[in-house]
Amino acid sequence: MMGVEFVPLSLTPLLIGIFAAIACALPGNFLVLRRQALIGDAISHVVLPGIVVAFLLTGTVSAAPMLLGAAGAAVLAVVMIEAIRRLGGIEPGAAMGLTFTTLFAAGVLLLEQSDTSGVHLDVEHALYGNLESLIWLDATGWQSLLDFTALAALPVELFRVTAALIGVTAFLWVFWRPLTLSTFDEGFAQTLGLRTSAIGLALVIVAAIAAVAAFDAVGSIIVIAMFICPPAAARLMTNRLEVQIAWSVVFAIASAVLGYVFAGYGPLWIGFENAVSAAGMIATVSGVILALTAFFGPCRARLGTPAA
Template sequence: MQTFLQLDLPAMLAALFATMACALLGNFLVLRRQSLMGDAISHAVLPGIVGAFLLAGTRAAGPLFAGAIAAALVAVVLIELVRRYGRLESGTAMGVVFSVMFAAGVVMMEQAAAQNVDLDADCILYGQLEGILWLAAAGPESLLDPAALAALPREVVVLAGVLAVTALAVFAFRKELTLASFDPELATTLGFPAGMINLGLMVLVGAVAVAAFEAVGSILVIAMFICPAAAARMLTDRLGVQIALSLAFAAVAALGGYALAAFAPLWLGVDRALAASGMIAVVSGVLMALAILLGPVHGVLGRRMAGRRVA
């Protein structure tokens, strides 16, 4: 039990908080047909994170968050400028901007590595779930011990806070987010600033992305912004149900993916574990594939059954 609390529980909590925060915002990106925006911002914040680290010389959440938010805002503005003045569709504009900004971030990381700066590219891309340890845990009683809880890993605390803020913001502004996602012109007509709502959503996406980067890496962040919400969308047309399903899918992917990465090789007789972040992304993809095939509303099986009933 002590080994589980020290090695596995903190990593599972970090994965759970990160995936649920991404899935919560992913619902509105999917509704706005801007799923690629989560991908774009997840890539585009990289130069902001690296630049903030180089300037501040620390991995503290404050400077990295500020750099990521600045880069996310720059990415949103550049995407709009490229789309408007280049007369390109949104997906193309996003692809251009996040590719260039991500490449710039990679170049900055390579320069930092050349200067012996402690910034690990693998940590940014793949995360370090396996390195999140709670060494203060001595047993089940540690779950109720204030001193032990105060020693929880920083990644777990930060991700829990980001999830709480994201959930509070979505709950408080659900009506505005829903209206601006389905019909931004109507939202503006009714007095809701659709542009400011969109900017606030992008700021939240950037905040979640940078909070999750160190723990789970950019690859998992991208997958979790899209897969749980898109899978839930295949099963229902009701937003409340969709949000609940997306959170459930995110939890299953996080906990199931971590368990498979840690223990499935042992079950097969292999004395080594798999990358937890990668396996979580794989499980989320499997859930998405099952929703596409078996979804009763928009899935392949559901559409065929509906067609037979009509015939």
């Protein structure tokens, strides 16, 4: 009986971790193929000042202001990157690095100078999230899945991340062709009348929505790792875009599941008493998967070949 009762309690944070990983990995595939993987890193950093400003303006940490704040911050970051790149004449990677470090530092300063004692919003939470605490307290067993009172007590982060995953999946499904064309041959896409700049901006905004949905639950560490590691590892496994997407989902799920399990039980297996951060372990596992594919992936020797 104890095992039956334990499953619902531990399943909720695991599902949140899985859904957040997939929601970030899906748009991350196109960012990696566009050689804009650092934008995913920038988004995960600029989400922080966007959320803080939204909180300061509204006084709440509800989903709608946070999403609007994050989307606004993402758009601001894209504008800043383009302005720095064109006016300063420096390469895009340096412009991205300057932008996201500046905005993230501004977000940290705003957090430290703001009164956030009454809400769950601080620098440590921004980095590591609170995945371990997102348990379903009202669950008493599998029968709770049919209990509407118990279902109402599910962590709101689960619904938020699920909605983001559905939205990201729908965006990729609807705009698959223009995304693919603008990613692999921007000039040809423009001759077909596609607005490649708008498509790129839409991709960034969708990635920002996924990031802010995951940010509150899992923190920026997982968001950064999932935007880059599963898509990059998947790119080393195949040259076909559809297969790459599938591999990235597999790697995202594996990172979330193995990282969550290792964080809780790994230290006990080697003689330590305390568990470690689930966010940190999930990001570590994703890095290990990327390292393994870099050594053993079938496409590691032809990484520069475009996917088809």
